[in-house]
Amino acid sequence: xxxxxxxxxxxxxxxxxxxxxxxxxxxxxxxxxxxxxxxxxxxxxxxxxxxxxxxxxxxxxxxxxxxxxxxxxxxxxxxxxxxxxxxxxxxxxxxxxxxxxxxxxxxxxxxxxxxxxxxxxxxxxxxxxxxxxxxxxxxxxxxxxxxxxxxxxxxxxxxxxxxxxxxxxxxxxxxxxxxxxxxxxxxxxxxxxxxxxxxxxxxxxxxxxxxxxxxxxxxxxxxxxxxxxxxxxxxxxxxxxxxxxxxxxxxxxxxxxxxxxxxxxxxxxxxxxxxxx
Amino acid sequence: xxxxxxxxxxxxxxxxxxxxxxxxxxxxxxxxxxxxxxxxxxxxxxxxxxxxxxxxxxxxxxxxxxxxxxxxxxxxxxxxxxxxxxxxxxxxxxxxxxxxxxxxxxxxxxxxxxxxxxxxxxxxxxxxxxxxxxxxxxxxxxxxxxxxxxxxxxxxxxxxxxxxxxxxxxxxxxxxxxxxxxxxxxxxxxxxxxxxxxxxxxxxxxxxxxxxxxxxxxxxxxxxxxxxxxx
Numbered sequence: 191x192x193x194x195x196x197x198x199x200x201x202x203x204x205x206x207x208x209x210x211x212x213x214x215x216x217x218x219x220x221x222x223x224x225x226x227x228x229x230x231x232x233x234x235x236x237x238x239x240x241x242x243x244x245x246x247x248x249x250x251x252x253x254x255x256x257x258x259x260x261x262x263x264x265x266x267x268x269x270x271x272x273x274x275x276x277x278x279x280x281x282x283x284x285x286x287x288x289x290x291x292x293x294x295x296x297x298x299x300x301x302x303x304x305x306x307x308x309x310x311x312x313x314x315x316x317x318x319x320x321x322x323x324x325x326x327x328x329x330x331x332x333x334x335x336x337x338x339x340x341x342x343x344x345x346x347x348x349x350x351x352x353x354x355x356x357x358x359x360x361x362x363x364x365x366x367x368x369x370x371x372x373x374x375x376x377x378x379x380x381x382x383x384x385x386x387x388x389x390x391x392x393x394x395x396x397x398x399x400x401x402x403x404x405x406x407x408x409x410x411x412x413x414x415x416x417x418x419x420x421x422x423x424x425x426x427x428x429x430x431x432x433x434x435x436x437x438x439x440x441x442x443x444x445x446x447x448x449x450x451x452x453x454x455x456x457x458x459x460x461x462x463x464x465x466x467x
Numbered sequence: 468x469x470x471x472x473x474x475x476x477x478x479x480x481x482x483x484x485x486x487x488x489x490x491x492x493x494x495x496x497x498x499x500x501x502x503x504x505x506x507x508x509x510x511x512x513x514x515x516x517x518x519x520x521x522x523x524x525x526x527x528x529x530x531x532x533x534x535x536x537x538x539x540x541x542x543x544x545x546x547x548x549x550x551x552x553x554x555x556x557x558x559x560x561x562x563x564x565x566x567x568x569x570x571x572x573x574x575x576x577x578x579x580x581x582x583x584x585x586x587x588x589x590x591x592x593x594x595x596x597x598x599x600x601x602x603x604x605x606x607x608x609x610x611x612x613x614x615x616x617x618x619x620x621x622x623x624x625x626x627x628x629x630x631x632x633x634x635x636x637x638x639x640x641x642x643x644x645x646x647x648x649x650x651x652x653x654x655x656x657x658x659x660x661x662x663x664x665x666x667x668x669x670x671x672x673x674x675x676x677x678x679x680x681x682x683x684x685x686x687x688x689x690x691x692x693x694x695x696x697x698x
Contacts, residue, residue, distance in 0.1 A: 356523030
């Protein structure tokens with residue numbers, strides 16, 4: 191418990207728990223709607239926004255939020271119009287946004303900013319102000335998700351029938367993309383934008399392996415997210431490892447364990463049967 | 468597709484038939500408001516499908532089985548409750564009345580006791596009945612089905628038609644169904660519409676199935692001459 195005697199560790203733990211709760215909740219829809227690649231796209235393109243903030247002297251988190259929402263919207267518009275496939279749209283936008291970020295940073299000649307922190311997270315440098323940002327943005331996102339939960343679930347299960355029954359499917363799809371963008375921006379401080387998309391996938395993928403009901407899947411996703419965050423932070427403190435990477439690796443470990451015990455994979459059953467001959 | 472014009476009276480069971488690629492699903496989608504026709508108009512309950520607003524609740528839709536992801540972690544009860552989502556409205560959660568209607572729909576389709584089963588673990592026929600229950604629980608007046616029996620074996624198919632006829636009579640539903648099963652449609656439907664890029668026939672099943680224009684629509688003389696005789 192010595193670990194909690196430091197203020198910065200207390201703040202890191204609070205940020206870690208809040209971000210992992212938020213990410214695991216939205217990951218539930220990312221897995222059910224198969225949006226994992228969009229998650230990767232939005233998180234990487236946040237780099238363009240970070241660079242803009244740095245160049246313009248504005249808090250990079252806010253420019254990253256605007257930029258990610260813009261890219262999420264563009265991906266949605268371009269792929270909806272059917273001019274190019276969604277995966278191609280994501281590939282183009284996220285690499286272009288990252289390239290823009292690198293170009294802007296090279297223009298600004300300001301090498302003193304903590305680029306590594308934005309890319310891979312620096313949870314130990316979370317300030318009280320950061321905690322407020324995470325808390326407020328996180329609360330708005332979480333509340334919106336809860337309020338639109340049944341509609342988003344319907345669209346995830348059967349978009350066409352949802353549309354026929356009168357749901358504003360397009361609007362809800364954009365809403366989900368915007369919430370994903372906000373979640374990614376909020377998690378930059380904890381795991382960095384390169385690894386943020388991992389938290390948008392792995393906890394819910396773990397829940398998906400173990401549960402046959404969405405409520406249980408969501409509960410496992412939240413539990414897995416928060417546990418990886420706490421365990422990852424403790425391990426990174428104990429062994430002096432990069433915190434964001436350790437959290438993601440813990441989450442991956444839970445996922446592999448879930449694969450072994452998954453009723454979907456039936457690995458244990460197959461192993462026992464093969465042993466018994 | 469062009470030259471398609473028909474109206475469906477309230478309480479009728481209408482079958483839409485035609486060869487693959489004839490535009491049957493596109494026709495249903497136009498009625499459902501999922502696609503807009505380039506020319507012409509579609510009216511459902513006297514309004515274009517896009518302007519139905521709250522009347523959209525009155526349409527129940529059962530899509531083709533292939534669209535559904537069998538690994539989706541959801542119970543039969545929750546799938547049927549989706550039929551109530553639009554009636555419940557935004558920012559609200561299901562109430563007692565919604566739960567009653569879901570239970571009633573499950574009872575109507577004979578899926579009592581299946582509430583907590585994952586939808587993916589049901590047989591094809593049971594899954595279609597669950598989707599039918601979902602389509603029924605939103606004050607439905609018009610039921611639209613797109614090849615609902617394609618993946619079902621013969622007994623499950625017959626059971627599904629029997630149930631559909633029963634529900635139509637009990638609830639006074641109007642039914643529009645795309646289907647390849649001419650024999651069953653001949654028995655259960657009130658009217659048949661035969662299309663192949665254009666409308667070839669619209670009338671009582673016996674008349675449509677015996678018409679020489681039917682062969683024209685299908686561009687072949689396969690075995691439904693024998694089916695017609697059986698009808």
